[in-house]
Amino acid sequence: MIFETLPTTPRAEELLDKAFSRAARSGRSKSGLEAQESMLVTASNIVSDNLENVVTSWPDFGTVDPFYRELADAVLRQSGVSRETPDGETAGVDALRGSLSEVTWASRQIREIRSEYQTKLRNADLDTGRKHRKQAFARIADILDEIEDDLLLVGTARDALRELPDIRPDEPAIVVAGYPNVGKSSFVNRVTRASNEIASYPFTTKGVQIGHFEWDRIRYQIIDTPGLLDRPEDERNDIERQAVSALEHLADAVLFLVDPSGDCGYPLDSQLELRDAVRDRFATRGVPVLTVCNKADRSRDVEADAYMSVTADEGVDDLLELAIEAVDYGPDIPPSRLDG
Structure with missing residues (x-):
């Protein structure tokens, strides 16, 4: 860093x-x-x-x-x-x-x-x-x-x-977004086999999760930024808005997790409004935003690009493959299974 x-x-x-x-x-x-x-x-x-x-x-x-x-x-x-x-x-x-x-x-x-x-x-x-x-x-x-x-x-x-997390702009990065309690941290832990670090920014109340995984010999960063992309724009202060702007430069793809079951405590309509705002924000730099239905074993009542259940271990690898296709980084190599 x-x-x-x-x-x-x-x-x-x-x-x-x-x-x-x-x-x-x-x-x-x-x-x-x-x-x-x-x-x-x-x-x-x-x-x-x-x-x-x-x-x-x-x-x-x-x-x-x-x-x-x-x-x-x-x-x-x-x-x-x-x-x-x-x-x-x-x-x-x-x-x-x-x-x-x-x-x-x-x-x-x-x-x-x-x-x-x-x-x-x-x-x-x-x-x-x-x-x-x-x-x-x-x-x-x-x-x-x-x-x-x-x-x-x-x-x-x-x-x-000097204490900022070691995020590398030269490596492909997948940013995870969505309201609290939709399963973002569980997803990052699952795909990185819990080999991630928890670091903090001065303007966030929770640690930023940064994990890595390899696919076809390419290392990918996967980042969950609580306090930044988990609530509407008008609830962020100027510093937080600028930090989101920094993420626009970093992200190669955004996975926006929604919980249609309502267990997260936020109505689905509110979740989709935040998804639309995030999509519009990252569209200015051509960054794809994928809608991901988590807890799909409880409800699939939402139109999404992917359906998964982290707790049931269903659809996670398929989502990663979809995300890697969206990132479109590196040579055109046939996809392989996630290294385990």
């Missing part, structure tokens, strides 16, 4: 303490102007290199997969990541990119300070050299003070994003 390996972001005070203490040690091993220059180079390199590493550890949001771009933006907005700009306030990924830009600026400024004061030290006596080195340290400290809030923002963003 692209955010999982992000390193801890140093705080401005911690970075400054580290740089100046290392500089002091390097200065003690030399004498005269050589000691002053060694301290300058050591401190400036530590700060500029650490700041550069902060920036380069992040992916380029201009080229990252749209799924992760939109999902990251939703997570960061939910986490309150924002910054003031001359034009007002920005939030989410735009705020993060702005702070990363400021950190890049700071790294370059500190390199320029190093070059400027190295030149001054070459033409100075020892007392003047000490003054130049102290001036350089003061300017480095001022720059770090100027980007202190940016480093804090980057650290907050890193903490919010």
Whole structure:
């Protein structure tokens, strides 16, 4: 996952303490102007290199997969990541990119300070050299003070994003939708042999289920997102709507489960209204939405693309085959039975 390996972001005070203490040690091993220059180079390199590493550890949001771009933006907005700009306030990924830009600026400024004061030290006596080195340290400290809030923002963003579930946009994905209690979790557990992970988004109240199964040597992701596609659009907040938008980039097919028996606690008409809304939403990207009648051993009183009963273990593999045909991913290989 692209955010999982992000390193801890140093705080401005911690970075400054580290740089100046290392500089002091390097200065003690030399004498005269050589000691002053060694301290300058050591401190400036530590700060500029650490700041550069902060920036380069992040992916380029201009080229990252749209799924992760939109999902990251939703997570960061939910986490309150924002910054003031001359034009007002920005939030989410735009705020993060702005702070990363400021950190890049700071790294370059500190390199320029190093070059400027190295030149001054070459033409100075020892007392003047000490003054130049102290001036350089003061300017480095001022720059770090100027980007202190940016480093804090980057650290907050890193903490919010690195725990996201490992969903891979380059693998075919089947998203499971439908009202609560229609059997989505049971279905995901069944087709993945319970080899799935439960992870969470900050904006969901239940864990997102992510499972995998193989069919004809191709690995498929199957994802249940409680709190997102289990209720009408007008009941979702802005962050949840944006997360659904991210899923539009990810999904290759959607399985919308309905329970015509009514055991789920939601009228069939309401379930079909939500199905229609989900179908319209994903149709803008050409993502097929299949209607699946679950608990078909109790009732088949609905027009559906597939009928199954997870509890009775009926029709599950047939549904998977239908879903894989809808995904239409990879080479045209004759279908085989689900690996068991």
